[in-house]
Amino acid sequence: MLVARAIRPMLATAAMRRACTRTLCASPRVMRPTSQPTLSFDPSVKTAMDKQEPPAPGADFRVVIVGAGNINFGSDEGPWNHSFRLEHKLGPRLKVVALIDPDAERARRVLQTKCQSFVLSAYKDTVVYPTFKDYMASVCAETYPHAVWVGSPPAFRGGTEPGRNLEQLLTAGLPNVPLFIEKPVSTGAVDQTFEVAKMLERNGSLVSVGYMLRYLKVVQKMKQIIAENHLRVMAVNARYIMAYEYTAKLDWWDKSKNPGPIVEQATHFCDLARYFAGEVDLSTVMAQSLEHYEPAGQLSKIPVDESLIEPRNRIPRVTCATWKFESGAVGSLTHAVALQGTDYSTQIDVYADGYSMRLVDPYNAPMLYIRRPGDDHEEIVRYNDDDPFFSEVASLIDCIEHGEGTSPILSSYEDAARTYALTWAIREASERTMRPLP
Numbered sequence: 117m118l119v120a121r122a123i124r125p126m127l128a129t130a131a132m133r134r135a136c137t138r139t140l141c142a143s144p145r146v147m148r149p150t151s152q153p154t155l156s157f158d159p160s161v162k163t164a165m166d167k168q169e170p171p172a173p174g175a176d177f178r179v180v181i182v183g184a185g186n187i188n189f190g191s192d193e194g195p196w197n198h199s200f201r202l203e204h205k206l207g208p209r210l211k212v213v214a215l216i217d218p219d220a221e222r223a224r225r226v227l228q229t230k231c232q233s234f235v236l237s238a239y240k241d242t243v244v245y246p247t248f249k250d251y252m253a254s255v256c257a258e259t260y261p262h263a264v265w266v267g268s269p270p271a272f273r274g275g276t277e278p279g280r281n282l283e284q285l286l287t288a289g290l291p292n293v294p295l296f297i298e299k300p301v302s303t304g305a306v307d308q309t310f311e312v313a314k315m316l317e318r319n320g321s322l323v324s325v326g327y328m329l330r331y332l333k334v335v336q337k338m339k340q341i342i343a344e345n346h347l348r349v350m351a352v353n354a355r356y357i358m359a360y361e362y363t364a365k366l367d368w369w370d371k372s373k374n375p376g377p378i379v380e381q382a383t384h385f386c387d388l389a390r391y392f393a394g395e396v397d398l399s400t401v402m403a404q405s406l407e408h409y410e411p412a413g414q415l416s417k418i419p420v421d422e423s424l425i426e427p428r429n430r431i432p433r434v435t436c437a438t439w440k441f442e443s444g445a446v447g448s449l450t451h452a453v454a455l456q457g458t459d460y461s462t463q464i465d466v467y468a469d470g471y472s473m474r475l476v477d478p479y480n481a482p483m484l485y486i487r488r489p490g491d492d493h494e495e496i497v498r499y500n501d502d503d504p505f506f507s508e509v510a511s512l513i514d515c516i517e518h519g520e521g522t523s524p525i526l527s528s529y530e531d532a533a534r535t536y537a538l539t540w541a542i543r544e545a546s547e548r549t550m551r552p553l554p
């Protein structure tokens with residue numbers, strides 16, 4: 117039975133702020149690598165959460181979490197839940213010193229759930245702040261973080277204007293504190309994300325962006341095959357068919373509120389395409405879409421009242437894009453809002469001279485089908501207990517604790533900004549070729 121005192125995720129009070137000494141002790145700067153950052157890892161290493169040594173007791177590892185939503189605290193929609201992975205990586209050392217979210221009720225709710233479980237020690241002193249500014253007004257040596265975990269909506273970050281400039285505030289307020297930042301990096305102007313990337317680079321910030329599919333072992337196996345056989349990728353063909361029946365957030369269906377399914381969702385596959393085949397020549401991007409007002413665009417099970425959204429802001433049902441990589445290779449993407457039920461149908465194919473690598477269902481049960489020279493049959497590769505979210509979280513913590521480069525950070529901010537640019541190029545190309553609204 118829990119004692120009432122234990123459940124006390126707090127709202128910051130003036131008294132608390134006074135109690136806290138204002139002497140800030142910055143975390144020690146993370147050691148920089150002497151060589152190139154690690155951009156891949158051996159897929160045969162044991163990465164599963166339950167195959168790790170249990171986290172040893174030790175000094176507190178203080179984390180500020182930004183956003184009390186699904187990505188940080190989990191939901192029925194998918195396997196994401198960063199706080200769960202942080203708990204398993206850090207064990208009793210984890211101390212979440214602050215949870216920043218304007219929705220205080222939601223923040224208190226998630227903290228209450230945590231405080232009713234065996235992870236109580238990580239959350240019992242967590243203070244809820246509505247904004248980063250409020251947190252900064254009370255931060256002191258005891259609450260100065262070792263890392264900030266950002267899972268707020270992308271509309272509030274990735275830019276240089278007030279209200280969108282979280283990275284600037286973080287860098288100014290907590291210099292040298294490593295950052296985890298969710299994808300997509302923004303919803304605003306692409307140019308600004310590159311400015312943010314430069315600013316973070318100048319500051320020397322260690323940043324990991326949440327393109328977690330890069331951490332899948334099957335993806336690492338594909339990278340290994342490409343590298344070991346000196347392959348030049350000739351084509352990447354990505355297919356992302358989502359199940360829409362239970363996508364019940366009205367804003368998700370509204371392009372004026374959310375940047376749309378390519379920038380928000382297919383971004384993972386645009387990112388993988390770049391990871392396998394290199395940079396895209398953005399001037400070559402072409403795209404077509406199927407829109408809601410066309411006969412083939414009618415959907416029968418949309419779980420929200422789409423009539424509440426201006427017709428011009430309703431999302432496309434299908435987007436098909438093609439482009440050239442700088443190497444000359446060709447890329448293509450089909451994204452469709454088409455399936456009912458819950459499971460998505462997703463696949464990405466990579467072709468090179470003599471090779472075909474088909475990555476099927478990377479979200480749920482990743483399987484890799486490999487055809488090599490000299491054999492017409494496909495070899496099937498899969499890894500049990502792979503958890504790319506855990507690998508992503510664990511890698512950043514290892515870099516903070518043991519020095520950058522000791523574990524792979526597979527998506528830097530600048531790299532993620534390039535993926536963001538590709539997704540906008542696709543969206544804009546499809547909007548240029550849209551049939552006019554009736």
Ligand SMILES: NC(=O)c1ccc[n+]([C@@H]2O[C@H](COP(=O)([O-])OP(=O)(O)OC[C@H]3O[C@@H](n4cnc5c(N)ncnc54)[C@H](O)[C@@H]3O)[C@@H](O)[C@H]2O)c1
Pocket residue numbers: 182183184185186187188196216217218219222247267268269270272298299300326327328380
């Ligand atoms: N990598 C993945 O597979 C994956 C999965 C889910 C979500 N995401 C990403 O995570 C991010 C958040 O998505 P979500 O599903 O958790 O959304 P959500 O709507 O469930 O939660 C967002 C939370 O952020 C809060 N918030 C709003 N403005 C804020 C601000 N300025 N500062 C701090 N908090 C603020 C909201 O009140 C809400 O509690 C998005 O960028 C999304 O694309 C990634």
